[in-house]
Amino acid sequence: MPHKFNDGRRHKFEKKRYRITNWAGYNESLRRRGDVTIWLSPEVEAAWRAERRKTRGGQPVYSDLSIVTCLTLGIVYNQPLRQTEGFVGSLVKLMGLDLLVPDYSTLSRRGAGLILPMKARASTDGPIHLVVDSTGLKIFGEGEWLENKHKTKAKRKSWRKLHLGLDLVTGEIACTDLTTDSVGDPTALPELLDQIDGDVTRFIADGAYDGAYDGDPTSDLLVKLFGVDVEITIPPPKTAVLSAEAVGNPTLRDQRIAAIRTGGRMAWQVSSGYNQRSRGETQMGRWKMVIGPKLKARSFPNQKTEAKIGTHILNKMTELGRAKFEVVA
Incomplete structure (x- = not known):
């Protein structure tokens, strides 16, 4: 609103200047956002396979965590589901893990209505x-x-x-x-x-x-x-x-x-x-x-899951570090 009303006399308003006070840490966080050194933690490896259920029907092979991990890597590196399957398969092979990788059709089917594990908000955040x-x-x-x-x-x-x-x-x-x-x-x-x-x-x-x-x-x-x-x-x-x-x-x-x-x-x-x-x-x-x-997803339920994963990715990048500013003039 101010820009629209004062566009003709914008020269009268002096733009404030800011200075980043934590440049070293913020610079390191930006570098870490592009780091491609990816490794599956032991916790992810342990929870990769789905728990057996006691009800009738076929047993699930992959846990929700494994599906979320694959979809997250696909969004981070902007890959379709087939390329995501190959990417995760190569990662598992490099690590020498005895894990099955879900194929692209499984990722598409399980992605609809997938519930992401949400991180509890710390009580000290205010x-x-x-x-x-x-x-x-x-x-x-x-x-x-x-x-x-x-x-x-x-x-x-x-x-x-x-x-x-x-x-x-x-x-x-x-x-x-x-x-x-x-x-x-x-x-x-x-x-x-x-x-x-x-x-x-x-x-x-x-x-x-x-x-x-x-x-x-x-x-x-x-x-x-x-x-x-x-x-x-x-x-x-x-x-x-x-x-x-x-x-x-x-x-x-x-x-x-x-x-x-x-x-x-x-x-x-x-x-x-x-x-x-x-x-x-x-x-x-x-x-x-x-x-x-x-x-990238075609169906609306898969699109909602893609949006939730995108939110999770941006929050993880924010956790790496944010710039802190102060007014200098």
Whole structure:
């Protein structure tokens, strides 16, 4: 918003300069992200085979951990399932392990609805400052170009919507979900918040979460889950009006509208910390640079698993080290 309103007089605003205070550690973390020295730990080797079940039917050969390991390596190195099968097979052979490698059809079949083992959040991490945003990911299909160029009707939707919730404190993705393009951001929010295993003290989102008519449903949901002390920062639209009870009993949305009318939208963005939402947009760009702008899986259940694994990969890279900044001018 500030860039749009002040583009004509941008020269009057001096851009802040930052300095990385942990350059040595951050530089090492970037190097480790490209390290191709891959080895299966003894824990993964021990849990590679599936446990035998006592019910009727065929016995599973591979555990969920082995399927997740193969799919993760395939996404990290941007390989289709057949090449992933060969990659993991060569890795097992180099290590001299007596392990069977799942073929590409098994990876595709088991990937649908796969439940990933989630890492427990440390209690010392403190409360969560959550920034929620969404972006589109391409999927297999004819796409808009062929539809616009040759006036053909697309066989299927050509993109999915990825919803991410970024923790500003730790820099990790706290929640993620993949939906069809017809699902709105407020509709996907309850399932995102169900994945949070900590206290959210601050919530930042763009105007899409204000709702079609008012932002009270989103605010009510956040207050119900995290208490009345949660700080909600959602910009109302220009046409927003105060509720009937704004004078005696103003809602959170009424307070935001009044603050914008009093000091202006730019002043409200600075005072409320709404500009921190740009870190969520940066996370979206990071996803498309590291994981990719499109999904390789063909079916929707496999695409949801691919999105969860992509989240796990980005969080593992964040664990290696993050840059710490300080303002120098």
